[in-house]
Structure formats: C-alpha cells, structure tokens
Amino acid sequence: MKKQRKGNAVWHNVGKLLMIVAFSMVFPLMTAAFYRETCGWVFLLMLPVTMGLGWFLVQVFRPAQKEVHLQVRDGAAIVTYGWILAALLGMLPYLLAGTFDNAADAFFEAMSGFATVGASVLDDIEGAPRAILMWRSVTHWLGGMGIIVLFVALLANLGANAMQIFKAEAAGPVKDKLHPKIADSARSLWKLYIFNTMITFLLMLLCGMNVFDAVNHAFSIVATGGFSTRNLSIGSYGSPLLEWVIAFCMYMAGVNYTLLYLTFRNRSLKFFWKSREFKVYTAVMLLAILLITVDILPQYGYDVMTAVRHSAFHVASVLTTTGFVCADYELWVPAAQILLVLLMFSGACAGSTTCGFKIDRHIILVQQARMEVQRFLHPRLVRTLKSSEKNLPEQTLHSVTTFFYLFMVIVLVSTLLLCCMGLDFISALTCALSCLGGVGPALGTLGPIESFSSAPTAAKWLCSALMLIGRLEIYTVLAVFWPAKHRHIWYKKLPVYGDYDE
Amino acid sequence: MRAVIIGAGKIGYNIAETLSNEGHDVYVIEKDEERKQIVEENLDVQVMMGNGADSRLLESIDIEGADLLIAVTENDELNMMSCMLAGQYGVKKTVARVRKPEYDRNNKLASNPALNIDLMINPERVAAAEIAKIISVPEAVDVNYYAKGKITLLELLIEAGNSSIGYALKDLRGKHQFLVAAIYRDGSLIIPRGDDKIMQGDRVFLIGRTDQMREVEKVLGFQRRTIRSVMLMGGSRVAFYLAQLLEKRGLEVKIIEKDYKHCKHLAGQLDEAIILNGDGSDIDLLQDEGVQDTDLFVALTEDDKLNILVSLMAKRLGAKKIIAQVRRSDYMPLIEAVGIDIAISPRLLTAEAVLRFVRNSEFLSISVLEKGSAEVYEIIVNAHMKRLINKPIKDLGLPKGILIGAMFRNNDAVIPSGNDVLMPGDRIIIFAAAAVVRKVEYFLRQEA
Missing domain, CATH: 3.30.70.1450 (Regulator of K+ conductance, C-terminal domain)
Incomplete structure (x- = not known):
C-alpha cells in the first residue's frame, strides 16, 4: 500500500515535468509559423499530445495525501523516468516531420539534445526545416540548466522533498544551495541562465549572425550543447571574430553558476579569484591552448593567429563539453588530438551546465593522491580535503573515487561493446568518452565533420544510454536500475569485512 | 590613574602587579574566592568578588571616571561585555582578551563602536607572532623590529667558541653601520664603551638596519641560519596560529597532536602543514618524522613539564633549536639554564x-x-x-x-x-x- 503511494508521487511529478516539455514546443511552433513551414503541424499536434499525457499522469497518479515524503530513490526515479519520457516524446517530432525514418536515430538526436551532448545523426542540417532545428536547440536549452531545475522552480510543490530531486540532476560533487529555499535557488539559477542566453544572443547578433542562427547558437552555447544550424558548425561562418567570441562564451558557460550568482548579487569579481576550481579551470584551459598551439603550429604554416584561434576554440569547446567545431581537428598531429581526448575526460566547473567529469572532482582526486603519497612517508598523517576553503566530509571523497571508477568502467565496457558493433578502436573509445562526457564529436569515423549517422543502430541506442547516464552523473540512473530485490544476493556473495553477525 | 582589571588569572595578576608597583590605583574583580585571596595577600590592590559585567559591582568601585578597564577573564564574551559596559560609564581605555579566532578575526565585531574595545588581544596569537619573529632570525635570543620593520634590534648570546670573544668593541668592524647598545652580563646591564671586551656568556644587544643585519651579525661571529623545517608538538591554538604564519612563509611545518579529532580540525584549517596523529613524547615517532633533521622544535602542549622534557629530548636527538611553551612563570629562569633555547609564555607576553x-x-x-x-x-x-x-x-x-x-x-x-x-x-x-x-x-x- 505504502509503495503504491510513492509510485503515485513519482508518476505525478513526471507528468508535471512533461507539461514543461510541452510548453517548450511553443518555440518551434512559432518558428514554423514565422517561416511558414509545413512541418508546423507536427508541433501543433505534439504540443497538445505531450500536454495531455502530462495532464493524464498528473490526474491519474494524484497522491492520496498532500504531504508525501519522497526518498532519495524516488527523486532519482522522477528524474530518470522524466528524462527518458522527455526524450521519447522529444523524438516524435523528428519522426513525424520525416527528418529520420527510424526510432534509433530520432531517439539519439533527442537524447543528445536534452543531455546537451551535441552529437548529431543529422547529415544535412541545412536541409532540415527550421522548426526542427529550433526544436533541437530548445532541447539543448531545456537540458542545459536542467528540466528538473526548471520544474522545481515553477511547478514543484514538494517542500523539503525538492532537494532530493534537485540533487539527482545537479552536476558536481558538492551541491550548493543559493537560497535557504530550494525553489528560490532554482528560480535564481534559471534567471541567470536566461540572462546569459540573452547576452550570448546579443553577442551573436553583433558578430553578424542572423536572428535565427543567433537564437539557436545562443541556446546551444549557454547549455554547452553543441547543435549548430550549419553542417560545418561554426566553421561555416569563416569569421575569426565570431570564433573568438563563441570560444569566450563557451568558457563563461563552463563557470559554476553559484559563482556567477555570487558575483551578480555582490557586484564584485572577487569570487572568481577566490574560487580554486575557477582558477584551475582557467589554468587548464590556458595550458591546453598553449600546448595544442605549439603542436599544430607547423601544420598551420606558422600562422600563429589562426593556430591560437583554432586551438582556443576547440579547447573551450571540448573542455566545456560543448562540441562546436570550426576546423577539422582530425587533421592535427596526434599529440594535439590526444590532448583533446584528455580534455574530454576533464570537464568544466561543477555547478555549470557542462557534463563530464568536472574539474572539482579532479581537484579532489589530486588532493587525495597527494595525501596518500604523503601518508606513505608519514603513516600517522591526518588531512582533510578542501574545496575552495571549505572542508569536505569523508563521504565526498568516497563518492568521487567511486564516480571515477564507474566512469572508467562505463567508458571501457562501452568501448568494448562499440568495438563488437563494428567500430574501430579509436572511434569506439572516443565515442564512449564523448557521449558519457557530453562532448559530442569524437575521433575516427565519428569525427568533427562527420555525423554519427554512419554508426550501427545498436551503437546509437548504447550512445543514447551513455548520454543519459553521463548527464545525470551516473549515480542517479544506477540508483533507479539497481536491482533492489536481489540486493541481498550481492551482499551474501561479498561479505563486508567485520560483518560477522549475519 | 585608576584601573579596573577583570579576572585575576596569570595575565590579570601580572598587569595588576605592574600597574600597582607603578603607583596606580588598581581594582581587581575576580569570581573565584581562592584567586581573590592570593591577589589580596600579594598585591596592594583592591579585590572585589563577582562578575565583571555586573553594573552594580562596577558602580560600587566607582567605575565612572576610571581611566582603564582591562578584561582578561577566560571568557571571551564576558570580556567583551565588560568593555561594552565600561563604554557606558565613560571609561577612557579598554582592553579585552579575546581568544576565539572566530571573534578576533572578525573585523566587523572588533571594530564595532558599541563594543568599545580599544585593544583586543589574543594571547595565543601574540605568542605565535613572537615565535615567528624569533624564527626569522633563529640565531638570536630575541628580535625586535622598529620603524616599520626597517630597524632590527637583536639580542645575541655569545656562546663558547664564538670568534668575537676577547675582542674590544672598537675593534669590531664591518661593512655596515651598527650599534652595540648594551651587554647583559652576569645578571646586569652594561652600557659598553669602545674598549669593553666581548666575553663568553654575554647577551649583546645589537641595532642595525634590517636589510643589512645578515652582514652585521657576522661582526659578532654569527652566521644567519635559515629555518626550513619546523616541528610542533601539541596542536594548541598557539600551534595553529604559528603554523598559519609559517605556511605563508613557505616553511615545512609538522604538527604532532595526540587527539585525532583535534588533528582533523587542524587539518581542516591549515593547507600545507603535515598533521600527525600521535604522541609527541614517543621518541620513535619523533625519529621517524625526522626530528634529527628539523631546524626548530617547538613544544606547545598544555603541560609545562612535558614541553620541557620533550624539547630537551628533541635537542638531544639533533633538533637545531628548541622553544618550549611554559605557562608557570616560576619555571622561566630555570628553563634557559637547562638548555632550552627559548621559553615562551603566552600569558607573560x-x-x-x-x-x-x-x-x-x-x-x-x-x-x-x-x-x-x-x-x-x-x-x-x-x-x-x-x-x-x-x-x-x-x-x-x-x-x-x-x-x-x-x-x-x-x-x-x-x-x-x-x-x-x-x-x-x-x-x-x-x-x-x-x-x-x-x-x-x-x-x-x-x-x-
């Protein structure tokens, strides 16, 4: 009986979440109306359908009592099911408009959109209707700050429970609250996000983009997604100024939103210089730009300005897991390519719209490694881990090391599976890393100028799953699919040390 | 001058003694019967029993028009409140002892006019600053800086084998200007003339420019040693402040502390210092952690006897210089006699x-x-x-x-x-x- 009620609460909230997705279809609908595109009927149909499904779930699964206590597990369930359903509904416009003829492609595109990965199976982007392109960008924009965050900000009437689902989607090892009230925090985040989008939009306009491209790219950049409206991504504009501006916008999109919030609230830039993660993030970026520039300089005929620009653009693009390209980096020397692969493994600041491993986790692991070496010399050493002056509880370290382990295992197992599906090693490894890390383009046959359309169908489904797992930072998805009923079997096979009672 | 001292602990007692000897009228407020008696028996002051923030008590000693209120009880909040009260009665100057780092770092609190505190003093921080000062010139017994740090006054102990022994002051010449202000010999101070000779066991007061001091010292046969590694026994507040200061200078700091929870706390507050959970009196641990190679060993536990014992042990094991925190001032003369280089008493300081x-x-x-x-x-x-x-x-x-x-x-x-x-x-x-x-x-x- 008790379980039933909780299931109710989960689907009730998933329903509300779908209503947000339905609302977002207004954007492509308006685009279709503006450009008088015939595919507008798709969204005219999908909007009420999605809304109806959401309303149906809300009504049918109305919880019996007003106050339902959600557990962490329920939060994870709402987020995971919500994301999967959103992607399932999000793929329908692609199928109905005839952009794709199979579910694998459409689901891949939708998931890549929501998870802000930016890998695309669309071969001829410029040939697709503008409404569809707008839908791709809107999925990015929703997924960037998080559907859940928006949901908590607008609809959730969850009280203390909101934190459970907020945590399940928020990125990074340490979750900050901006306000005492979680709904206020979510609202502040979205306000900042919208503000960022506006600024980016204006910058794009100033750099000579047309309004349609500017909106799409602004959505894509602030969400660190990577969908473009051009086949050759940013490279097609051929504008050095635009490349520099986008590189900078991507860099800013990789900054922790808590930091941005504090900066705006106190009107002071000091928080940037106080934040260790920001400093490391900037240092990593500059170092990578320098190294890659040096590597590729001979190839560019010692044209320093172009080499620096291309290097900076791709470093920002990969480090923030955006995935825009302005040149074919597959033609670069291997060292430069490997550097990009390493950056895929790095990620930007925690609490930003980026995916991936996150600088903060690296900082914690480096501290831990240093501590272990020191402990080897001084067996009685006592040390705590710190994140920008704050002391972290032991728990965080365990969570980060396990995250690292899971991340590696998932990448390697996926590489194996992708190789079995027929991909070559480089493509498989970078594809797994790119999808889990939310970057987008990979190397090899799935490189920056190719699309993922050549990948086998099975690989597309696997990649879609990786994107979801990566965007929700592994634990949330695993928690939902962890075999609860058979848990005792695991424990009996692997007795815990010191657990003699059982 | 009329002074009110709240709290007759070591610090209060010391201040009361000095002020009373200088001829001022001193009132002491103390809540402990036993302490009150000790003060009454030994000092020419008026002692009241009670709470220092009790206005009726303060009025009974005619607080209005007093020149000075010094609140030095163990309780930070009481000290601050006493100063606040003193402000209302128009006391001209107030001093509060505030030990909690949360308070004394918080400038908004310290500078709050309502609190009316003219000097906020943190004994542990004072002691740490003193040790840090000594560390910058390790060969000196005492160091003082003047004129924004441009002038240094060193107290140097002439030990057996010093190359300047037997030389007259007028024969001591160096590249730079310096002044031998005084020599402390056999318990009395000598103002030297040019033909006075340097003798073994002298404590020489040397004044020179800070930037030239390294060279000036050579005249008296001293070679500046740079301290790179410091080992602290006991993770007290003094140790914490000291480690903070030394970390900033880039020194290698090790702290040995018995209590694990306290180690954790220190580790959370400090960035680079190596914090070891163990007993500082465990010789094996000291040796494993390289006490023999350490430039300075500082014993800072709460226990005077342990500090003396372990720092002497550290010196025997090879620590180049040792400092011990000693709370009981009656031990002080003995300490330098047994071979501890410097004794530090936060309360006296x-x-x-x-x-x-x-x-x-x-x-x-x-x-x-x-x-x-x-x-x-x-x-x-x-x-x-x-x-x-x-x-x-x-x-x-x-x-x-x-x-x-x-x-x-x-x-x-x-x-x-x-x-x-x-x-x-x-x-x-x-x-x-x-x-x-x-x-x-x-x-x-x-x-x-």
Missing part, C-alpha cells in the same frame, strides 16, 4: 603587550628587553622637543644608559653617529637601561 598599550601613547612602541633590564622606545621627534633637536647627538647631554639607537628619516634608516643632528619629523629609536628609564621623559618634554 600578553601582559607585556597590554602594558605597552596602556602606557603613554605618545610612543609608537615600547619594548622591554631581557626581563626589564632595558627598554626601547620608538617616537617621532617634533618641533617642541627642544632638548633633542638642533644639536649634534653627542652634545645633547644624554646620560650614560640612554642611546639614540637608530634614526629613520625620509624613509631611510640610519644608525646615527655623535655628529648627526635630529630634526622634527625624524622617527627615532631610544634605548634606555632600566636605571635611567625615568630620565627619557626629561628629554622628550615639549617646550613651547
């Missing part, structure tokens, strides 16, 4: 600091050297000090025992010779032996 503050504020700073055998004043000469200006220093008629140790003019420090003339605006360092301290005032008197 605090009492000194409070007294420096309380005394005449026309001095920029006052330091007391070698248990009160001499004092050093830093002042700015003004046009009304007719007895100091417009004459070469040798013609000022300064009595034996008073020296112009250094002069700071146009942002440049010089060691003046007898022919230099002081001018208004100069910042000068006056060195005065205890016997002639009272005469300093005569020379500083202002005349229209």
Whole structure:
C-alpha cells in the first residue's frame, strides 16, 4: 500500500515535468509559423499530445495525501523516468516531420539534445526545416540548466522533498544551495541562465549572425550543447571574430553558476579569484591552448593567429563539453588530438551546465593522491580535503573515487561493446568518452565533420544510454536500475569485512 | 590613574602587579574566592568578588571616571561585555582578551563602536607572532623590529667558541653601520664603551638596519641560519596560529597532536602543514618524522613539564633549536639554564603587550628587553622637543644608559653617529637601561 503511494508521487511529478516539455514546443511552433513551414503541424499536434499525457499522469497518479515524503530513490526515479519520457516524446517530432525514418536515430538526436551532448545523426542540417532545428536547440536549452531545475522552480510543490530531486540532476560533487529555499535557488539559477542566453544572443547578433542562427547558437552555447544550424558548425561562418567570441562564451558557460550568482548579487569579481576550481579551470584551459598551439603550429604554416584561434576554440569547446567545431581537428598531429581526448575526460566547473567529469572532482582526486603519497612517508598523517576553503566530509571523497571508477568502467565496457558493433578502436573509445562526457564529436569515423549517422543502430541506442547516464552523473540512473530485490544476493556473495553477525 | 582589571588569572595578576608597583590605583574583580585571596595577600590592590559585567559591582568601585578597564577573564564574551559596559560609564581605555579566532578575526565585531574595545588581544596569537619573529632570525635570543620593520634590534648570546670573544668593541668592524647598545652580563646591564671586551656568556644587544643585519651579525661571529623545517608538538591554538604564519612563509611545518579529532580540525584549517596523529613524547615517532633533521622544535602542549622534557629530548636527538611553551612563570629562569633555547609564555607576553598599550601613547612602541633590564622606545621627534633637536647627538647631554639607537628619516634608516643632528619629523629609536628609564621623559618634554 505504502509503495503504491510513492509510485503515485513519482508518476505525478513526471507528468508535471512533461507539461514543461510541452510548453517548450511553443518555440518551434512559432518558428514554423514565422517561416511558414509545413512541418508546423507536427508541433501543433505534439504540443497538445505531450500536454495531455502530462495532464493524464498528473490526474491519474494524484497522491492520496498532500504531504508525501519522497526518498532519495524516488527523486532519482522522477528524474530518470522524466528524462527518458522527455526524450521519447522529444523524438516524435523528428519522426513525424520525416527528418529520420527510424526510432534509433530520432531517439539519439533527442537524447543528445536534452543531455546537451551535441552529437548529431543529422547529415544535412541545412536541409532540415527550421522548426526542427529550433526544436533541437530548445532541447539543448531545456537540458542545459536542467528540466528538473526548471520544474522545481515553477511547478514543484514538494517542500523539503525538492532537494532530493534537485540533487539527482545537479552536476558536481558538492551541491550548493543559493537560497535557504530550494525553489528560490532554482528560480535564481534559471534567471541567470536566461540572462546569459540573452547576452550570448546579443553577442551573436553583433558578430553578424542572423536572428535565427543567433537564437539557436545562443541556446546551444549557454547549455554547452553543441547543435549548430550549419553542417560545418561554426566553421561555416569563416569569421575569426565570431570564433573568438563563441570560444569566450563557451568558457563563461563552463563557470559554476553559484559563482556567477555570487558575483551578480555582490557586484564584485572577487569570487572568481577566490574560487580554486575557477582558477584551475582557467589554468587548464590556458595550458591546453598553449600546448595544442605549439603542436599544430607547423601544420598551420606558422600562422600563429589562426593556430591560437583554432586551438582556443576547440579547447573551450571540448573542455566545456560543448562540441562546436570550426576546423577539422582530425587533421592535427596526434599529440594535439590526444590532448583533446584528455580534455574530454576533464570537464568544466561543477555547478555549470557542462557534463563530464568536472574539474572539482579532479581537484579532489589530486588532493587525495597527494595525501596518500604523503601518508606513505608519514603513516600517522591526518588531512582533510578542501574545496575552495571549505572542508569536505569523508563521504565526498568516497563518492568521487567511486564516480571515477564507474566512469572508467562505463567508458571501457562501452568501448568494448562499440568495438563488437563494428567500430574501430579509436572511434569506439572516443565515442564512449564523448557521449558519457557530453562532448559530442569524437575521433575516427565519428569525427568533427562527420555525423554519427554512419554508426550501427545498436551503437546509437548504447550512445543514447551513455548520454543519459553521463548527464545525470551516473549515480542517479544506477540508483533507479539497481536491482533492489536481489540486493541481498550481492551482499551474501561479498561479505563486508567485520560483518560477522549475519 | 585608576584601573579596573577583570579576572585575576596569570595575565590579570601580572598587569595588576605592574600597574600597582607603578603607583596606580588598581581594582581587581575576580569570581573565584581562592584567586581573590592570593591577589589580596600579594598585591596592594583592591579585590572585589563577582562578575565583571555586573553594573552594580562596577558602580560600587566607582567605575565612572576610571581611566582603564582591562578584561582578561577566560571568557571571551564576558570580556567583551565588560568593555561594552565600561563604554557606558565613560571609561577612557579598554582592553579585552579575546581568544576565539572566530571573534578576533572578525573585523566587523572588533571594530564595532558599541563594543568599545580599544585593544583586543589574543594571547595565543601574540605568542605565535613572537615565535615567528624569533624564527626569522633563529640565531638570536630575541628580535625586535622598529620603524616599520626597517630597524632590527637583536639580542645575541655569545656562546663558547664564538670568534668575537676577547675582542674590544672598537675593534669590531664591518661593512655596515651598527650599534652595540648594551651587554647583559652576569645578571646586569652594561652600557659598553669602545674598549669593553666581548666575553663568553654575554647577551649583546645589537641595532642595525634590517636589510643589512645578515652582514652585521657576522661582526659578532654569527652566521644567519635559515629555518626550513619546523616541528610542533601539541596542536594548541598557539600551534595553529604559528603554523598559519609559517605556511605563508613557505616553511615545512609538522604538527604532532595526540587527539585525532583535534588533528582533523587542524587539518581542516591549515593547507600545507603535515598533521600527525600521535604522541609527541614517543621518541620513535619523533625519529621517524625526522626530528634529527628539523631546524626548530617547538613544544606547545598544555603541560609545562612535558614541553620541557620533550624539547630537551628533541635537542638531544639533533633538533637545531628548541622553544618550549611554559605557562608557570616560576619555571622561566630555570628553563634557559637547562638548555632550552627559548621559553615562551603566552600569558607573560600578553601582559607585556597590554602594558605597552596602556602606557603613554605618545610612543609608537615600547619594548622591554631581557626581563626589564632595558627598554626601547620608538617616537617621532617634533618641533617642541627642544632638548633633542638642533644639536649634534653627542652634545645633547644624554646620560650614560640612554642611546639614540637608530634614526629613520625620509624613509631611510640610519644608525646615527655623535655628529648627526635630529630634526622634527625624524622617527627615532631610544634605548634606555632600566636605571635611567625615568630620565627619557626629561628629554622628550615639549617646550613651547
């Protein structure tokens, strides 16, 4: 009986979440109306359908009592099911408009959109209707700050429970609250996000983009997604100024939103210089730009300005897991390519719209490694881990090391599976890393100028799953699919040390 | 002057004793019967039983119009409240002892006019600063800086084998200017002349420019050692403040602390220091952690006897210099005799600091050297000090025992010779032996 009620609460909230997705279809609908595109009927149909499904779930699964206590597990369930359903509904416009003829492609595109990965199976982007392109960008924009965050900000009437689902989607090892009230925090985040989008939009306009491209790219950049409206991504504009501006916008999109919030609230830039993660993030970026520039300089005929620009653009693009390209980096020397692969493994600041491993986790692991070496010399050493002056509880370290382990295992197992599906090693490894890390383009046959359309169908489904797992930072998805009923079997096979009672 | 001292602990007692001996009216408020009796028996002061923030009690000793209130109980909040009350009664100057780092770091609180605290003093921080000062010139017994740090006064102990033993002062020559202000020999202070010789066991007071001190020391046979590694036993507050200061200078700091939770706490507050959970009196641990190679060992536990014992052990094991925290002042004379290089007492240091503050504020700073055998004043000469200006220093008629140790003019420090003339605006360092301290005032008197 008790379980039933909780299931109710989960689907009730998933329903509300779908209503947000339905609302977002207004954007492509308006685009279709503006450009008088015939595919507008798709969204005219999908909007009420999605809304109806959401309303149906809300009504049918109305919880019996007003106050339902959600557990962490329920939060994870709402987020995971919500994301999967959103992607399932999000793929329908692609199928109905005839952009794709199979579910694998459409689901891949939708998931890549929501998870802000930016890998695309669309071969001829410029040939697709503008409404569809707008839908791709809107999925990015929703997924960037998080559907859940928006949901908590607008609809959730969850009280203390909101934190459970907020945590399940928020990125990074340490979750900050901006306000005492979680709904206020979510609202502040979205306000900042919208503000960022506006600024980016204006910058794009100033750099000579047309309004349609500017909106799409602004959505894509602030969400660190990577969908473009051009086949050759940013490279097609051929504008050095635009490349520099986008590189900078991507860099800013990789900054922790808590930091941005504090900066705006106190009107002071000091928080940037106080934040260790920001400093490391900037240092990593500059170092990578320098190294890659040096590597590729001979190839560019010692044209320093172009080499620096291309290097900076791709470093920002990969480090923030955006995935825009302005040149074919597959033609670069291997060292430069490997550097990009390493950056895929790095990620930007925690609490930003980026995916991936996150600088903060690296900082914690480096501290831990240093501590272990020191402990080897001084067996009685006592040390705590710190994140920008704050002391972290032991728990965080365990969570980060396990995250690292899971991340590696998932990448390697996926590489194996992708190789079995027929991909070559480089493509498989970078594809797994790119999808889990939310970057987008990979190397090899799935490189920056190719699309993922050549990948086998099975690989597309696997990649879609990786994107979801990566965007929700592994634990949330695993928690939902962890075999609860058979848990005792695991424990009996692997007795815990010191657990003699059982 | 009428002074009210709240709390008759070690610091309060010390201040009360000094002020009372200087002829001031001192009231002491103490809540503990036993402490009250001790003070009453030993000092010529009036002792009241009670709480220092009790207005009725304060009124009963006629707090209105008192010149000074010093709140030095163990309780930070009580001290702050007493100062606040004193403000309402119009007490001219207040001092509060505040030990919690959360309070004394918080400038908003410290500078809050409602609290009315003129000097907030943290004994542990004072002690840590003192040790850090010594560490910057490890070969010295004591170091004092003047004129924004440009002038240094060192107290150097001449040990057996020093190359300058037997030389007369006039034969000591170096590249740079310096001044041997005094020599402390066999318990008394000598104002040396040129033909006085340096002897083993002397404590020499040397004044010079800070940037040249490294060279100047060589004249007396000292070679500056740089301290790179410091080992602290006990993770007390002093250890924490000290580690913080040393971390900033980039020194290698190790702290050995018994209590695991406390280790955790320290580790959370410090960035680079190596915090070890273990017993500092465990010789194996000390050796494993390299006490034999450490430049400085500082014993800072709560237990005086342990500090003395372990620091001596550390020295035997090879630590180059040792400092021990000793709370009981009656141990102090013994300590340097048994071979501990320097003994630090946070309470005595605090009492000194409070007294420096309380005394005449026309001095920029006052330091007391070698248990009160001499004092050093830093002042700015003004046009009304007719007895100091417009004459070469040798013609000022300064009595034996008073020296112009250094002069700071146009942002440049010089060691003046007898022919230099002081001018208004100069910042000068006056060195005065205890016997002639009272005469300093005569020379500083202002005349229209």
